[in-house]
Structure formats: structure tokens, C-alpha cells
Amino acid sequence: MSGKGILSVLILLALQSLVGGDYIPPKKYDGFVYKNRHHLSYDTIQIEAFYDPLCPDSADSWPPLKKALHHYSSRVSFVVHLLPLPYHDNAFVASRALHIVNSLNRTATFPLLEAFFKYQAAFFGAPTRNLSRAFIVDEIVKFTSAIVGNSYHTSIKNGFNDTNSDHLTRISFKYAASRGVSGTPFFYVNGFALPDAGNALNYSDWRSIIDPLIGAKKSTKNEESLHYLL
Numbered sequence: 001m002s003g004k005g006i007l008s009v010l011i012l013l014a015l016q017s018l019v020g021g022d023y024i025p026p027k028k029y030d031g032f033v034y035k036n037r038h039h040l041s042y043d044t045i046q047i048e049a050f051y052d053p054l055c056p057d058s059a060d061s062w063p064p065l066k067k068a069l070h071h072y073s074s075r076v077s078f079v080v081h082l083l084p085l086p087y088h089d090n091a092f093v094a095s096r097a098l099h100i101v102n103s104l105n106r107t108a109t110f111p112l113l114e115a116f117f118k119y120q121a122a123f124f125g126a127p128t129r130n131l132s133r134a135f136i137v138d139e140i141v142k143f144t145s146a147i148v149g150n151s152y153h154t155s156i157k158n159g160f161n162d163t164n165s166d167h168l169t170r171i172s173f174k175y176a177a178s179r180g181v182s183g184t185p186f187f188y189v190n191g192f193a194l195p196d197a198g199n200a201l202n203y204s205d206w207r208s209i210i211d212p213l214i215g216a217k218k219s220t221k222n223e224e225s226l227h228y229l230l
């Protein structure tokens, strides 16, 4: 390539990054709030999860965390941020489906996330290797409609033809990057990263993390678990 050619490519890249940046900062804070438990209250413990809907470890980590959320009820708020990983095929498409559904019917977002966790094996790796992007989008539209209701089929299909859902999914990705997250699942509690979050945290792990924070059962055992966060 000539010097001039390289220069025009560089200018083009610079222009593209300007265009890509025009939705940062976003209109709305990234994330799906669980059961409308708002995270802006300073009186609740705030848990944030970074999940990839097509990540098996994310799927494994959700049931024990969900059980803990139900145990603590309104004392804990919970937000999911999506991080579609480049090495999980079709994770971006699945994440886009979640953003589309979240803007159509917010209550359907978590049921859809759970459905992706349950049936994720059909959407990545060998079973999809020879399938076109268009075919996968079509399959994900059908799957999503089956979960949230077929009356939404056209809206979901149109959602994939709308740059807004693409932007929202990019914002999720960029938000995860801005928090220094590069793998899933990854958790923050009250704004601090949980160490060793790569290992699946079971229900008792969550209890031993959160109990000391809400002052439940003051014992030396709990003081030790508090140090786990330090």
C-alpha cells in the first residue's frame, strides 16, 4: 500500500472511531435491573454481574446467586451488565436480543436471559459453525419470540434491523471494558471487584460474602469472610 493509501486508511479509521464514539456517554446507565430493585439507594448492598448469555460459567453462576438474591430480598440490589465475549460465537447477537426485549418488555429480560443460559449449547461452537450470520439471527429471533411471546415476533425481528439495539450492545461491551472486566462471570459488590470470581460461587459463598455486610450473625467466622473482600 502506498503512503497515501495508508494515510487515507488512517483518516478513515479516525473518522470511524469518532462516529463510534457518538453514543458515549449513553442516554441511560447500562444494565438490567433485577425485579426493579433499584441500585441507586445507598441503603442496599449492590451486586453487579457481568454476564455473557452464551457463557457456560455465567449460566452456572446464576442459580446460587438468584437464590441469594431471594434470601436477601430488598436488602440487595442486582444489576446485570452484558459482556459478549469475542470467543463465544454469536454472543453479540444473543446480547442484542436481550437489549431488544428489554426495550419491548423489561419484565421479560431475565426470563430470556435464563432461557439463553438453559439452551445456550445450541447457539455456539460446533452446532453453529457452518451457519450464516443471517440464519443465526433468524434462529435467535424465533427462539426469543418463543420465550417472550409470539406477538413480539415482528418487533424483535425489526429490533435486529435497528441500529439502536446494536448501539446498546456496544455500550454494554464498552462499559465492561471501562470497569476492567475481560471475562465472565465477573462480580462487583458495592463497587468493588470480587476476587476469584472466575470460580463458581455457590449459595454459601454468597451468604458468607453478604451476611457480614448487612451485619447479620456477627461472629469471628464472618469477620474472616469480610477479610475475603479486602
Ligand SMILES: *[C@@H]1O[C@H](CO)[C@@H](O)[C@H](O)[C@H]1NC(C)=O
Pocket: 105, 106, 107, 108, 111, 148, 149
Ligand atoms: C411482559 O413479560 C412478562 C414476563 O415474561 C409477562 O408476564 C407479561 O405479560 C409481558 N407483558 C406484555 C404486555 O406482554
Ligand SMILES: *[C@@H]1O[C@H](CO)[C@@H](O)[C@H](O)[C@H]1NC(C)=O
Pocket: 126, 127, 129, 130
Ligand atoms: C461443516 O462443513 C464442513 C465442510 O462442508 C463439513 O465437513 C462439516 O461436517 C460441517 N460441520 C457441521 C457441524 O455441519
Ligand SMILES: *[C@@H]1O[C@H](CO)[C@@H](O)[C@H](O)[C@H]1NC(C)=O
Pocket: 158, 161
Ligand atoms: C431494514 O430497514 C430498512 C430501512 O430502514 C429496510 O429498507 C429493510 O427492508 C429492512 N430489512 C428488513 C429485513 O426488515
Ligand SMILES: *[C@@H]1O[C@H](CO)[C@@H](O)[C@H](O)[C@H]1NC(C)=O
Pocket: 202, 203, 204, 205
Ligand atoms: C461452596 O464452595 C466452597 C468453595 O468456594 C466450598 O468450600 C463449599 O463446600 C461449597 N459449599 C457447597 C454447599 O457446595
